[in-house]
Amino acid sequence: MLDVMPQGTSGAPASSLPRLAPPYVIFDREHWATLRAETPLALSEAELLALAGVNDPTSLSDVTEVFLPLVRLIELHMAAARSLRHMVDGAFVGQWRATAPYVIAIAGSVAVGKSTFARLLRAVLGQSQNRPRVELVTTDGFLQPTQVLQANGLMERKGFPESYDLRKMLAFLEGLKSGESQLRIPTYSHEAYDVVPGEFQVVDRPDILIFEGLNVLQTANSLVAVASDFFDFTIYLDADTATIEEWYVDRFLKLQRTVFQREASYFHHYKDLTPEAAAKVARDIWRRINLPNLEENIEPTRRRARVVMRKGSDHRVEEIWLRQT
Numbered sequence: 001m002l003d004v005m006p007q008g009t010s011g012a013p014a015s016s017l018p019r020l021a022p023p024y025v026i027f028d029r030e031h032w033a034t035l036r037a038e039t040p041l042a043l044s045e046a047e048l049l050a051l052a053g054v055n056d057p058t059s060l061s062d063v064t065e066v067f068l069p070l071v072r073l074i075e076l077h078m079a080a081a082r083s084l085r086h087m088v089d090g091a092f093v094g095q096w097r098a099t100a101p102y103v104i105a106i107a108g109s110v111a112v113g114k115s116t117f118a119r120l121l122r123a124v125l126g127q128s129q130n131r132p133r134v135e136l137v138t139t140d141g142f143l144q145p146t147q148v149l150q151a152n153g154l155m156e157r158k159g160f161p162e163s164y165d166l167r168k169m170l171a172f173l174e175g176l177k178s179g180e181s182q183l184r185i186p187t188y189s190h191e192a193y194d195v196v197p198g199e200f201q202v203v204d205r206p207d208i209l210i211f212e213g214l215n216v217l218q219t220a221n222s223l224v225a226v227a228s229d230f231f232d233f234t235i236y237l238d239a240d241t242a243t244i245e246e247w248y249v250d251r252f253l254k255l256q257r258t259v260f261q262r263e264a265s266y267f268h269h270y271k272d273l274t275p276e277a278a279a280k281v282a283r284d285i286w287r288r289i290n291l292p293n294l295e296e297n298i299e300p301t302r303r304r305a306r307v308v309m310r311k312g313s314d315h316r317v318e319e320i321w322l323r324q325t
């Protein structure tokens with residue numbers, strides 16, 4: 001047990017003390033919520049959720065109880081990183097550099113909720129005291145185009161390390177951290193199930209960049225750098241595997257009723273499936289592709305994250321693990 005007293009919020013459920021489970025200190029949600037301290041929320045929660053493109057009661061309570069303490073931690077970390085850099089630049093190198101974007105990476109399984117979490121984090125960070133310019137990039141854009149995946153027999157390996165253009169991804173991160181402006185990165189369409197030819201997202205020296213994808217904490221032995229060399233703060237979204245499978249199936253069913261109905265959709269041929277048949281297809285894709293990828297390549301990277309957010313089956317963040325080493 002740690003000697004840390006909960007500050008206690010009136011009317012809030014009782015929280016237990018953080019517990020040590022090396023390399024983590026583990027907070028329950030109620031205690032974590034008290035660590036928000038004075039972190040203000042300038043926008044109304046409804047405005048925030050609209051900004052984040054989320055409309056869900058779970059997310060609403062997450063804003064104050066989970067995201068504001070997280071933003072406080074990130075702001076403390078950001079200030080410490082900046083002052084270290086200034087001190088070293090001034091005292092040792094003798095030259096000042098422009099401040100590079102602060103990079104927050106978000107990892108986790110397919111369908112664990114990374115995009116939703118990243119959008120919310122962007123909205124909450126963007127309304128914080130200095131109104132930082134926050135940009136969001138997902139690693140989907142660095143997937144190899146379908147044509148290349150097909151030519152290499154990799155269509156059943158989408159999301160696995162070999163399905164990404166890792167060199168392109170690392171070149172982007174290196175350029176970003178070197179202060180380059182107007183960086184162009186490819187965009188990915190879930191409707192087309194492919195990278196969109198000729199369409200780019202332009203990243204122009206934001207204050208903070210949120211970099212989200214299942215592969216962000218992975219290493220590749222054959223290359224000199226790994227993506228995490230360029231990260232300042234790392235988060236892993238976690239939940240029980242059986243729960244994530246249900247979220248995957250639910251999302252697939254939602255897509256089948258909407259996006260798949262469009263002719264341009266890669267999965268248009270599934271448009272008339274009954275819900276039962278569609279769920280069967282989704283479970284089959286999950287077990288053939290996304291589950292093995294989670295077990296072999298994603299879950300093993302959890303230990304690299306500074307913060308692990310553990311979600312319950314209703315998407316509510318229940319526990320926060322803060323790595324101590």
Ligand SMILES: Nc1ncnc2c1ncn2[C@@H]1O[C@H](COP(=O)(O)OP(=O)(O)O)[C@@H](O)[C@H]1O
Pocket residue numbers: 056058059108109110111112113114115116117247248250251314315316
């Ligand atoms: N906080 C949340 N509350 C309710 N549903 C959520 C929440 N976060 C994610 N979801 C749902 O779970 C599914 C997977 O989330 P998504 O953000 O698309 O995951 P990922 O980007 O990790 O693949 C989606 O259907 C999404 O709407």
Ligand SMILES: CC(C)(COP(=O)(O)O)[C@@H](O)C(=O)NCCC(=O)O
Pocket residue numbers: 109110111114140158159213214285289290
């Ligand atoms: C493109 C993805 C690797 C990205 O994952 P996500 O954005 O869902 O985290 C994934 O959505 C995917 O296409 N996986 C391959 C199997 C499938 O169609 O689910």
